[in-house]
Amino acid sequence: MTTETMTDQRTVTLEVFRYHPDTDSEPSFQSYEVPYREEWVVLDALNWLKDEVDGTLSYRWSCRMGVCGSCGTMVNGYPRLTCNAFLREFLPGPIRVEPLRGFPVERDMVTVLDDFMEKLTDVKPYIIREEEQSLDEGEYRQSPSQLADYKQFSMCINCTLCYAACPVYEHEDDFLGPAVLALAQRYNLDSRDQGNEQRQQLIWADEGIWDCTFVGECSEVCPKDVDPAAAIQQAKVDATNNFFISFLPFTPPGMGR
Amino acid sequence: MPGPLPRAKSNVWWNRGWPYRVFLLRELSAVAVAVYIVLLLVLVSQVREGRGAFNDHLDLLESPLFWIIHAVILGFAQLHTSTWFRAVPKSMRVKLGGRVVPPEAMIFGMYALWVGASLVVLAAFLVEW
Ligand code: SF4
Ligand code: FES
Numbered sequence: 560m561t562t563e564t565m566t567d568q569r570t571v572t573l574e575v576f577r578y579h580p581d582t583d584s585e586p587s588f589q590s591y592e593v594p595y596r597e598e599w600v601v602l603d604a605l606n607w608l609k610d611e612v613d614g615t616l617s618y619r620w621s622c623r624m625g626v627c628g629s630c631g632t633m634v635n636g637y638p639r640l641t642c643n644a645f646l647r648e649f650l651p652g653p654i655r656v657e658p659l660r661g662f663p664v665e666r667d668m669v670t671v672l673d674d675f676m677e678k679l680t681d682v683k684p685y686i687i688r689e690e691e692q693s694l695d696e697g698e699y700r701q702s703p704s705q706l707a708d709y710k711q712f713s714m715c716i717n718c719t720l721c722y723a724a725c726p727v728y729e730h731e732d733d734f735l736g737p738a739v740l741a742l743a744q745r746y747n748l749d750s751r752d753q754g755n756e757q758r759q760q761l762i763w764a765d766e767g768i769w770d771c772t773f774v775g776e777c778s779e780v781c782p783k784d785v786d787p788a789a790a791i792q793q794a795k796v797d798a799t800n801n802f803f804i805s806f807l808p809f810t811p812p813g814m815g816r
Numbered sequence: 817m818p819g820p821l822p823r824a825k826s827n828v829w830w831n832r833g834w835p836y837r838v839f840l841l842r843e844l845s846a847v848a849v850a851v852y853i854v855l856l857l858v859l860v861s862q863v864r865e866g867r868g869a870f871n872d873h874l875d876l877l878e879s880p881l882f883w884i885i886h887a888v889i890l891g892f893a894q895l896h897t898s899t900w901f902r903a904v905p906k907s908m909r910v911k912l913g914g915r916v917v918p919p920e921a922m923i924f925g926m927y928a929l930w931v932g933a934s935l936v937v938l939a940a941f942l943v944e945w
Contacts, residue, residue, distance in 0.1 A: 578821055580818055580819050580820055580821075581818075583818065584818050585821075586821060636832070636833075637833075660824070661823060662823055663820045663821055663822055663823045664820060664821040665820050666820075671820050702914070703914065704911065704914030704915075707911070707914070707915070707916055708909075726829040726830070726836070729823075729825055729826070729829060730825055730829075772839075772843075773903065774835075774836065774839045775835070775839070775903075775906075776835050776839075778906075779835065786906070788906055789905075789909075792903070792906045792907035793906075793907060793908065793909060796907055796908060
């Protein structure tokens, strides 16, 4: 225990967003006192509330270790994974817990993810081969440098925190959004993939990379350092290069994509 | 039965915190840079009007109003430059010998060039003086 985090505080107030689709016409906030423990994260406090105080409280979680990406929530107005947001960061409280911004709300902290899921499926986030290599030719080999091209963008856990940070996604219904574009770029940059052209139409459209105004907060809130803003800006550069190259009678070496 | 809450859109998203306000100022800084270019073009066009007109224009530029305008533009130009320096490593990935050059190194390089160029301009100015 470090000195900064030592405190005599015994409880902390959680202001929790409540909305029940069957009975509420609008959302409200409910305050709860929860025990303060140095090692507790916001998710522990929510679990304690659900077990001890109010079993109707709804929120998503699974792994408790920043891997599954299901516990994304606004904590004091900032998109966080509740499983790595320690209560001690927010002392003396209160701590306001709300569903991620930019999504419809199913109930309490549970957001409707249909739009995100559809857009994610649309960009074909998997390796596409024009022709499969036969098994006896062995595996698709990749050098460390080829891996470095896309590795960062492959770390995404689909937590949608970046969507909650993005004012463009909030306002433009069709915008594909940071994580979807980063994942499209992740496969486009993979040396084993040949699906570039299939994804291009979608990601090089206005609703793809060009709606992005480069606010950059998606990359700041990302718990996995995916840097979706970088993926999008790099895709913009690729698209621009491609546009100019298309006027040339030949393809310059190293630019054939 | 009301069903799911529709997604909320806010027109004051830019006031949610400093990163969003800085984003807005960064975008605005382009306007300041454009205004400076116009001021510069006007100055150059005054050359054609003869020495008298040019000197009158210089006097005008020395008025407190134009000092303030220039100070504001200078502030915005600094913001424009530093925010875009930060943006460059995001929009291009430079690889040397199979390794990605770290963003910090790229940003440092650009600042070094900036300081270098400023020193050259300053030296030219001092020599003229
Ligand atoms: S890019 Fe980062 S913030 Fe966005 S969904 Fe993936 S892991 Fe979450
Ligand atoms: S519970 Fe899995 S990421 Fe938080």
